[in-house]
Amino acid sequence: MNKSVMIVGVGGQGTLLASRILGAVLLKKGYNVKLSEVHGMSQRGGSVVTYVKYGDEIASPIIEKGEADIILAFEQLEAARWLEYMKPDGKVIVNTQKIDPMSVVIGDAVYPDGVIDAIKAAGADVLELDALPVAVEAGSPKAVNVVLIGAMAKHTGIEKETWLEAVRECVPAKFLDLNIKAFELGYNI
Amino acid sequence: MKKLLLGNEAVAAGLYEAGVKVVSSYPGTPSTEVTEFAAKYDEIYCEWAPNEKVAMEVAFGAAVAGARAFCAQKHVGLNVAADPLFTASYTGVNAGMVILVADDPGMHSSQNEQDSRHYAQASKIMMLEPSDSDECLKFIKLAFELSERFDTPVILRETTRIAHSRSLAETGERVEPDNKEYTKNPQKYVMAPANAKVKHIVVEQRILDQTAFAEKEAVEIGLNKVEYYSKKIGVITAGVCYDYAKEALGDKASYLKLGCLYPLPVQLIKDFAAQCETVYVIEELDDYIETHCLKNGINVRGKADFTLIGEYSQSLIAKVVLGEEKPTIKADIDIPVRPPVLCAGCPHRGLFYALKKAGVETVTGDIGCYTLGASKPIGMIDTCLCMGASVSSLHGRNKANPEKANKTVAVIGDSTFIHSGVTGLINIAYNKSNSVSIILDNSITGMTGHQQNPTTGYTIKGDPTSAVSLEKLAVAVGIPESNIFVCDPYNLTDSEQAVRKALDCDGPAVVISRRPCALLKYVKHNPPLSVDKEKCVGCKMCMRIGCPAISIKDGKAQIDSTQCLGCDVCSQLCKPGAIG
C-alpha cells in the first residue's frame, strides 16, 4: 500500500528539513520513496508544501486532492488551506501556531476564527499541539520543525530509534543535541 | 549505489560520472541546484557566469577545445542564450556539450510559462527529457555520448517537478575521458555564410540520422519506451506526465514514453497508435507532440480534452480519461492567500520607503527579491518584464514622457544589473537620457537562493576573487561621477536624500543602495526590537513597510522576536518613539 504525507507551512519554518528527515526514515525502512519540494519564490514567507510518498512503487511525485494519509501542518491556516488534499479519513497533525499573512497584517483580510474547529467540523481526525513553546523548551524556537516530526513519528508505526538515526543524519552536528531534545519532546507529547 | 537524490542533484552526479570538466551557468529556479551540486566535485571546474549567453559560450569553448562541457538555465535563460544555441547547432562540437533547460509549468517561480521544446525544434538540436532522478542521471550521461556521436550539442529538458523531486538514483564511478584533440577547421567552426551554407545541409542530414536513432536504437536502450497493458487506451507522453499518467491509469492503458523529444519518431508512434483504441497525447504546456502526430496523420486526442495552461497531475488525467474524481473534505472558512514577502530585515524595504518619501511616482522594476516590492503595502513597482528591462525601459519611458523623468526611476538588483542591466545603462549614458537607475546592491543573487555573482567578490566555490565596482562601472559607461550616490537602505533619511539628489541631477544618475541581504550567514544582526505598549498609539505607521515581524494585537503594534533582525527601519517611522 502506498502512503502519502504532506508537510505544509510557511516559507522559512523549516518544512524542508522535516521532509528530509522523513525521507531518510522511509529509506531506512526499505520503502521506495518520492519527495517533491518547493524551492525558490515561496520560500520567502509564502505558503509552502512538500509531498512525501512511499510504498512499493511510486509513480507521481506529487499529492493531489483527496490523496494524503497525513497532513503535517506547521501552521493552522495552512492546515485548512491544504485540507482538501487529504483523504476524508486521513489525519491532520497541526501546530496551533498562527502566522498572519501580509494581507491580514495590513488589514486587507482577516485571519479567520475557529480554524481548527472548522477542520474538525469537516470530519477530519485532528491532533493539535502547540509546538513553539516546546521548541523553546528544547532550546530554540527554530526547532519547531523537529518537534513536529517527533509528534508525527509516534503515529507512523516506525520505531523511534530509526527516527533518531535519521535526525542525526539530517541535522548539522552543531545543532544535534538541540534537535534530539526537540524530537524527544515532540514524540512524548 | 542507490541514493535518494533531488533531480538536479542526480544531474550533477551524472556530470561527474560522465567526466565533465567544465560547467558554466547562470542561476534560475528550477535549474540552480544542478550547478551548485556540480561545484561540490573537485574534479569539475564550475562557475557562475554573468548571464546565460556567456555561460553557454563558455561551455561551447570548452567543448570545442576538447573537454566535455555543460551549462544550465531556466526556460527564460534559454531566451538569453538563444543566439549561441542556434549556431552551435551548425558548428557542432568536439567533445560533448550538454545544455540543461528547466521549464516551470504552473509558474512556481517564473514570469512566463514558455515551452522550451520549441527551442529544440527551432534550433534543430536533439533534446532528451527524464521522468525521475534515476533518468536524470542516466540521460545526462547518454546526452554526452549522443552529443559526440552526432556532433551536436544536446539539450536535457527538465520541468520543476523533476528538478525538485527526490527519488532513488543509481550512482557510479567517474570515467574521465582524455581531452579530444582540437584541430583547426574553419569550415566547421567559422560560421560565415559560405561555411554555414554547407553546414545547414549537414544539420538536416543529422536530423534524419537522429530520427532513425529515435525510431529504433532509442527503443532498444530504453530511451523511448513502449509498455503494453490494456490497449483500450493508449498514452503518448514524456517527462513527469508519464509519472502522472502511470499513477492515474496504471494497467488500464498502454504507454509510449518518449525520452527523446527532438527529433520525434514517426513510425514508432504510428505503430503504437495502431495498437490502441483511443490514443491520448498527455503533455504539459504546448501541443508539441500532438502537433507532430497530427502532422503525420496519426489520430490522437490532446489539448481539446486537456489544457495548455498550468501543471498536469494524476487527478487531471483520471478525470479527463476515466471521468473519476476522489472525494475530498473542506474547511468551511475563508482562507486568506499567503503570497511570498520580503524577509524581515530585508534591505530592499527601506529603499522602497525612501522612494515613496522622495515623491517617486513610477518605478520600472526588474526580477529578483525586490519584485516583491510590487505587492501591498509597499506597492512601489509598476513593471516587471525580464532581466535588465527596468533600466532599458526606463530610458524609453523617459524619452516618451520627459516631463515625468524626475518622478520615475528603475530598480534593479546587483546580479540582474550585471546580467543585462549594464547594457541598458550604457544606452542611457550614450543616448543622453535623463534617467535615474537604482542598483539594489545586496551583495548576492537573493531570489534564486543566494548565489555569488561578479559583484560579491567570491566564486561559486567560495574562493575570494575580484569584484566589479558598481561605482567605477557606472563612471566607465559615462555616468558623471557627481551623479552617482551611495546610500544605506537601513537609513531612511540618507536613502531619501540620495534619491532626491539623483532625481535633481542634470543628465543620467545612479543610486547604489548598499546593504547585504539579511539572510547571509556573515551578516551580524542587532538584537530584536520591541514595542513599548505604553507609548504605542496604534497609528500603524510602522506597518507601512510590510515587515512580516510586525503585526497589530489589540490595537497596538507587536514585534515577533523570532523573526525581527533589529534592522531599525520600523523604529524610524514611529513618531512616538515606541519601538526600541
Ligand SMILES: Cc1ncc(C[n+]2csc(CCOP(=O)(O)OP(=O)(O)O)c2C)c(N)n1
Ligand atoms: C533570464 C533569466 N535568468 C534567470 C532568472 C532567474 N532569476 C530571477 S531573479 C534572479 C536574480 C536576482 O538577483 P538580484 O538581481 O541580485 O536580486 P535579489 O534577488 O538579490 O534581490 C534570477 C537569477 C530569470 N528570471 N531570468
Ligand code: SF4
Ligand atoms: S533573501 Fe535577502 S534580499 Fe531576498 S527578501 Fe530576504 S533579505 Fe531580502
Ligand code: SF4
Ligand atoms: S527592526 Fe522592525 S522592520 Fe526591522 S526586522 Fe525588526 S520588526 Fe522588522
